Amino acid sequence: MLPEVASWLRRRTSTAEDWPAHVLLDAKGGAGISVVLPARDEEATVGAIVAAVRTDLMERVPLVDEIVVVDSRSTDRTAAVAAAAGAEVVAQDEVLPGQGRMSGKGEALWKSLAATTGDLIVFVDADLRGFTSSYVTGLLGPLLTDPSVGYVKGCYDRPLVEGERRVEGGGGRVTELVARPLINMHWPLLAGVMQPLGGEYAGRRALLERLPFVTGYGVELGLLLDVYQDAGLDAIAQVDLGRRVHAHQSTEALGAMSGQIMLTAWSRLERHGRMIPLGAPSTALTQFRRSAAGHDARTSDVAVGERPPMIEIPGYAAARSFSSGRG
Numbered sequence: 052m053l054p055e056v057a058s059w060l061r062r063r064t065s066t067a068e069d070w071p072a073h074v075l076l077d078a079k080g081g082a083g084i085s086v087v088l089p090a091r092d093e094e095a096t097v098g099a100i101v102a103a104v105r106t107d108l109m110e111r112v113p114l115v116d117e118i119v120v121v122d123s124r125s126t127d128r129t130a131a132v133a134a135a136a137g138a139e140v141v142a143q144d145e146v147l148p149g150q151g152r153m154s155g156k157g158e159a160l161w162k163s164l165a166a167t168t169g170d171l172i173v174f175v176d177a178d179l180r181g182f183t184s185s186y187v188t189g190l191l192g193p194l195l196t197d198p199s200v201g202y203v204k205g206c207y208d209r210p211l212v213e214g215e216r217r218v219e220g221g222g223g224r225v226t227e228l229v230a231r232p233l234i235n236m237h238w239p240l241l242a243g244v245m246q247p248l249g250g251e252y253a254g255r256r257a258l259l260e261r262l263p264f265v266t267g268y269g270v271e272l273g274l275l276l277d278v279y280q281d282a283g284l285d286a287i288a289q290v291d292l293g294r295r296v297h298a299h300q301s302t303e304a305l306g307a308m309s310g311q312i313m314l315t316a317w318s319r320l321e322r323h324g325r326m327i328p329l330g331a332p333s334t335a336l337t338q339f340r341r342s343a344a345g346h347d348a349r350t351s352d353v354a355v356g357e358r359p360p361m362i363e364i365p366g367y368a369a370a371r372s373f374s375s376g377r378g
């Protein structure tokens with residue numbers, strides 16, 4: 052692992068338990084805090100998440116000022132369930148109607164900036180199961196206590212849950228198979244960000260409103276890379292939120308998500324002037340395993356070698372005629 056990454060991990064990683072709500076309330080001062088849930092057809096899960104935030108962080112401890120569900124063209128009862136649980140619900144297409152209608156999660160998040168008032172914005176996916184309000188307090192901790200932090204990503208264990216079957220560490224397939232290798236190759240100083248695609252993160256409005264938002268599933272990678280480019284590695288922190296269980300998409304849908312992730316990476320390579328000449332990508336890949344002490348980081352080399360076309364190899368023709376003679 053690069054020494055800069057090890058140093059960032061040490062300095063910028065904390066856990067949700069480090070940030071109890073009453074301590075954050077003291078640190079809140081006059082900062083407005085908004086919690087945003089983008090939601091497309093999440094009637095099964097959105098209500099419990101809204102209710103937990105309302106009860107724990109608005110009624111019991113008045114830390115959060117508003118909770119807004121951006122209804123992303125749901126065809127189920129998402130809007131009604133969210134409103135009944137105490138959220139303000141806005142329809143994605145009704146925010147900034149003059150800007151037209153684009154699609155996807157990133158569009159919902161972008162529109163949310165215009166539908167909220169907080170100085171700090173916490174994003175939480177609406178399909179989480181087993182959500183606790185410590186997700187929100189965890190993400191707010193570094194922002195409320197350190198003015199040099201502008202953006203906080205959650206990290207967690209991600210099981211793959213299919214019916215009765217549960218594979219520990221099996222979730223986050225696009226993260227492990229696409230995003231992490233890409234980040235390690237082209238943005239090696241971001242290799243310590245354990246869940247670059249995770250949907251739970253928080254940022255300062257003053258930073259988020261200056262950044263473009265990719266409209267689909269590339270939004271998390273785009274924001275991470277743009278925050279890094281704009282504000283630097285030390286503006287980013289991460290908080291261990293424990294465990295994350297969510298609704299899994301089909302392999303086919305994850306293929307499309309992967310395409311969006313790769314295109315987002317490509318666009319940032321181009322935009323940040325790294326395409327010409329495209330510097331040699333790093334071949335080190337840092338992965339994480341939960342351990343008694345927190346997380347163990349393991350770095351391996353994923354470099355690939357290359358053989359020239361066989362036709363160029365002296366002796367190839369002779370070897371072939373030898374082989375065919377054998378038959």
Ligand SMILES: O=c1ccn([C@@H]2O[C@H](COP(=O)(O)OP(=O)(O)O[C@H]3O[C@H](CO)[C@@H](O)[C@H](O)[C@H]3O)[C@@H](O)[C@H]2O)c(=O)[nH]1
Nearest residue numbers: 089090091123155156159176177178248249250268271300
């Ligand atoms: O058009 C859409 C699609 C999704 N969502 C919501 O966005 C959240 C995450 O979407 P989901 O389809 O559950 O994504 P995942 O399969 O969980 O994808 C993971 O990886 C994505 C790519 O980085 C991230 O955007 C997600 O937050 C992250 O959970 C959920 O609340 C959705 O309801 C919308 O609001 N609008």
Ligand SMILES: O=C(O)[C@H](O)COP(=O)(O)O
Nearest residue numbers: 222223224225226248299
């Ligand atoms: O974050 C990811 O990698 C994708 O959302 C896929 O997650 P899953 O493998 O847990 O469905």
